[in-house]
Amino acid sequence: MRQMITARLQRSWDLRAAGNFIGGGAGTGLVLASVLLGDGGLSLVAGLALVGLGLAMVWLEIGKPWRALNVFFHPQTSWMTREGIVAGPLMAVGGGYWLLGHPALLVPLVVLAAGFLYCQSRILRASRGIPAWKQAEIVPLIITSGLAEGAGLLALFAEPAPAVLAWALAAGLAREGAWMLYRRGLVASGNASGALAIFGSGPAQAARMAQGLALALWLLALAGLPVAPLAGLLAAGSGWGIKALLITRAAFTRGASVPYAPVRGRGLPMALGGR
Amino acid sequence: MTRYVMVADLRRCVGCQTCTASCKETNATPPGVQWRKVLDIEAGQYPDVRRIFLPTGCQHCDQPPCMEVCPSTATRKRDDGIVTIDYDICIGCSYCAVSCPYEARYKVESAEYVYGAGPISQEKARAAQQKIGVVTKCTFCVERIDAGVKAGKVPGIHPEATPACVNSCLSGALRFGDIEDPDSVVSRLVGDNKWFRQHEDEGTGPGFYYLWDGGRP
Ligand code: SF4
Ligand code: SF4
Numbered sequence: 001m002r003q004m005i006t007a008r009l010q011r012s013w014d015l016r017a018a019g020n021f022i023g024g025g026a027g028t029g030l031v032l033a034s035v036l037l038g039d040g041g042l043s044l045v046a047g048l049a050l051v052g053l054g055l056a057m058v059w060l061e062i063g064k065p066w067r068a069l070n071v072f073f074h075p076q077t078s079w080m081t082r083e084g085i086v087a088g089p090l091m092a093v094g095g096g097y098w099l100l101g102h103p104a105l106l107v108p109l110v111v112l113a114a115g116f117l118y119c120q121s122r123i124l125r126a127s128r129g130i131p132a133w134k135q136a137e138i139v140p141l142i143i144t145s146g147l148a149e150g151a152g153l154l155a156l157f158a159e160p161a162p163a164v165l166a167w168a169l170a171a172g173l174a175r176e177g178a179w180m181l182y183r184r185g186l187v188a189s190g191n192a193s194g195a196l197a198i199f200g201s202g203p204a205q206a207a208r209m210a211q212g213l214a215l216a217l218w219l220l221a222l223a224g225l226p227v228a229p230l231a232g233l234l235a236a237g238s239g240w241g242i243k244a245l246l247i248t249r250a251a252f253t254r255g256a257s258v259p260y261a262p263v264r265g266r267g268l269p270m271a272l273g274g275r
Numbered sequence: 276m277t278r279y280v281m282v283a284d285l286r287r288c289v290g291c292q293t294c295t296a297s298c299k300e301t302n303a304t305p306p307g308v309q310w311r312k313v314l315d316i317e318a319g320q321y322p323d324v325r326r327i328f329l330p331t332g333c334q335h336c337d338q339p340p341c342m343e344v345c346p347s348t349a350t351r352k353r354d355d356g357i358v359t360i361d362y363d364i365c366i367g368c369s370y371c372a373v374s375c376p377y378e379a380r381y382k383v384e385s386a387e388y389v390y391g392a393g394p395i396s397q398e399k400a401r402a403a404q405q406k407i408g409v410v411t412k413c414t415f416c417v418e419r420i421d422a423g424v425k426a427g428k429v430p431g432i433h434p435e436a437t438p439a440c441v442n443s444c445l446s447g448a449l450r451f452g453d454i455e456d457p458d459s460v461v462s463r464l465v466g467d468n469k470w471f472r473q474h475e476d477e478g479t480g481p482g483f484y485y486l487w488d489g490g491r492p
């Protein structure tokens with residue numbers, strides 16, 4: 001029987017929740033880019049601040065903000081708890097590395113930032129009520145998007161050295177690949193027509209074009225043209241736009257499922273529970 | 276072991292929403308919150324178009340994704356299969372709501388009453404401040420079941436131990452009971468009829484069975 005469409009847009013998470021994925025993704029992406037490319041200065045602090053800003057947005061959204069510590073209760077299975085657990089050490093180690101610059105802190109900092117980004121991707125993946133989020137390919141998409149956004153911000157904040165430009169180009173290309181896979185997965189799942197329509201809308205197309213333009217500009221910047229700041233702006237802003245759309249507009253439920261229509265008019269014998 | 280489930284006989288449901296009203300009255304859910312609801316669905320293509328009334332709500336899943344994601348452990352599953360929320364622990368993050376494939380969960384930010392500014396007597400008696408800012412859903416009227424069982428009553432047989440929606444259903448479409456008991460009404464209904472559960476592909480093992488055809492004409 002043809003499945004009736006009763007899917008609707010979720011109303012549980014709004015722009016504040018999207019803010020966590022925007023701040024956390026770009027922030028950890030910036031932390032990773034800045035420490036791996038040898039710039040542990042202000043860009044590292046900016047990355048940590050973005051992560052903190054994202055978490056503050058979540059705090060604003062939860063219904064009982066003064067119970068926020070309860071978020072740590074369920075590390076066994078909840079990716080939200082795991083994100084919360086990683087956040088503290090990430091801030092501490094990041095702050096320590098910024099202050100002391102001790103190389104022993106580099107590895108834990110990279111692991112924590114990558115872990116935080118991974119947790120974010122799994123938070124969406126575990127949201128089983130929203131087909132556009134639970135799609136398996138959301139994991140590489142969120143990770144590569146965070147990396148591309150962070151690399152873009154580094155090109156804004158710091159001297160766009162060739163290594164930074166190459167990293168940004170690689171992250172942007174990886175994001176393109178992840179996007180293709182994600183879209184293909186959504187189409188194959190057959191449960192996300194609403195989300196696909198949103199991704200075909202004007203704002204989503206504009207964000208996607210900005211992502212493509214950023215890639216072209218990274219190439220030009222590598223060739224010596226002074227376009228890196230613009231490329232960075234486009235790489236970060238476009239990723240944020242897509243995430244905002246993903247959380248607030250492409251987040252449709254599956255709706256009800258009725259694989260068989262009821263056969264009416266036969267009644268049930270008393271023995272089978274009839275009345 | 277006990278596993279409480281609900282059975283909805285789609286052949287019998289007439290879409291009267293008495294269960295919906297009964298649930299709202301019993302649990303004093305705020306405007307817009309429907310722990311029990313009956314979807315009125317038009318399905319198929321001309322000339323084979325059907326109208327289907329689908330009672331739904333929390334399916335009290337065997338593997339509840341809401342419980343898996345809950346960062347506070349407010350959402351738990353009892354040994355009898357009933358999925359509960361501890362309103363004193365819940366932080367109102369709504370992660371469970373986006374993880375439920377059955378759209379069964381609700382969060383209200385501030386006290387709202389059915390007739391505007393003040394609560395009516397039922398809301399005064401039942402609506403609880405502790406349900407504001409947290410997530411709520413159908414509980415299978417768990418307090419009623421517990422009190423009834425304690426008093427020696429059998430859920431699904433005695434109204435004192437049976438969810439309000441089932442008690443109110445005028446067509447006998449909604450049934451409740453222990454599916455682990457082979458003699459229970461729900462076991463016999465599920466055993467003798469064709470049924471489906473919603474979104475089986477999710478692997479959640481919903482405790483809500485929909486009868487759609489009889490074992491015999
Ligand atoms: S129906 Fe939804 S809220 Fe109820 S147990 Fe299943 S996942 Fe949880
Ligand atoms: S809203 Fe409450 S019950 Fe739902 S996931 Fe958050 S803490 Fe758990």
